[in-house]
Amino acid sequence: MTVAETPRTPATEPDVPPSLQVSGLAYAYPDGHQALFGVDLTVARGERVALLGPNGAGKTTLVLHLNGILDAGAGTVTVAGLPVAKRNLPEIRRRVGIVFQDPDDQLFMPTVREDVAFGPAAAGLRGAELEERVRTALERVGMADFADRPPHHLSFGQRRRVAVATVLAMEPEILVLDEPSSNLDPASRRELADILRSLDVTVLMVTHDLPYALELCPRSVVLSGGVITADGSTQELLCDEELMRAHRLELPFGFDPRSVTVPPR
Numbered sequence: 528m529t530v531a532e533t534p535r536t537p538a539t540e541p542d543v544p545p546s547l548q549v550s551g552l553a554y555a556y557p558d559g560h561q562a563l564f565g566v567d568l569t570v571a572r573g574e575r576v577a578l579l580g581p582n583g584a585g586k587t588t589l590v591l592h593l594n595g596i597l598d599a600g601a602g603t604v605t606v607a608g609l610p611v612a613k614r615n616l617p618e619i620r621r622r623v624g625i626v627f628q629d630p631d632d633q634l635f636m637p638t639v640r641e642d643v644a645f646g647p648a649a650a651g652l653r654g655a656e657l658e659e660r661v662r663t664a665l666e667r668v669g670m671a672d673f674a675d676r677p678p679h680h681l682s683f684g685q686r687r688r689v690a691v692a693t694v695l696a697m698e699p700e701i702l703v704l705d706e707p708s709s710n711l712d713p714a715s716r717r718e719l720a721d722i723l724r725s726l727d728v729t730v731l732m733v734t735h736d737l738p739y740a741l742e743l744c745p746r747s748v749v750l751s752g753g754v755i756t757a758d759g760s761t762q763e764l765l766c767d768e769e770l771m772r773a774h775r776l777e778l779p780f781g782f783d784p785r786s787v788t789v790p791p792r
């Protein structure tokens with residue numbers, strides 16, 4: 528059965544700013560290479576959006592602007608109405624939780640509990656409040672029973688879940704995931720999808736895994752050559768053969784996006 532999806536429209540009420548607003552964002556690296564040419568993107572609270580595009584399209588460059596790792600050459604980025612600017616960086620980095628592709632980039636403490644507590648403790652949380660924050664984050668990713676284990680004794684899929692928990696413990700406005708399905712076996716891939724779907728948080732997911740984008744994100748944005756070239760229902764975009772060819776987006780052999788029943792939010 529085919530389920531037609533309608534991407535959720537950005538919040539329009541003046542008192543509810545979108546989770547993410549990128550306006551006219553342009554960026555050239557110090558060597559002069561222009562990676563972004565005026566990107567506009569609005570993501571409403573609670574949306575799950577896939578950021579698609581070929582290698583070198585500018586996806587990582589865009590993500591690195593969301594928490595101020597890179598400074599916009601031109602244009603603006605706001606997160607829940609707060610501009611990404613030097614003066615706001617501590618709060619911006621709390622609001623934008625980035626889960627990197629390699630969980631080992633994020634896990635460095637002797638136990639899972641300490642890794643998840645690290646961010647909130649650095650932000651000043653202590654005692655029962657901190658414990659509760661850690662417990663909730665681990666429960667949300669199904670890893671509460673692993674709190675006392677050393678992260679390096681866990682499987683890759685378990686470490687990725689803990690990496691998600693370290694970010695959730697900061698109660699972010701937006702969760703940004705870089706290739707969340709990479710190196711996961713089919714069961715872990717499905718379990719992570721279930722977890723991400725259960726979270727009440729805005730999600731921006733960078734991925735080359737188009738079936739995963741379809742499974743998780745009602746809306747997709749295609750970035751190509753540093754500009755957004757398509758923005759709409761993931762199912763419709765994946766069914767647009769011309770668009771897919773033009774942006775070097777390839778579905779796995781035999782995969783028909785029309786045949787997929789996309790689970791409800």
Ligand SMILES: Nc1ncnc2c1ncn2[C@@H]1O[C@H](COP(=O)(O)OP(=O)(O)OP(=O)(O)O)[C@@H](O)[C@H]1O
Pocket residue numbers: 556557558560561562580581582583584585586587588589
């Ligand atoms: N530090 C850098 N200095 C100069 N150019 C860079 C730098 N990092 C990236 N680039 C260039 O900027 C462009 C965008 O790169 P980016 O990493 O954002 O693409 P991407 O869409 O994330 O690609 P991929 O899917 O391969 O991860 C590419 O042409 C890349 O070569």
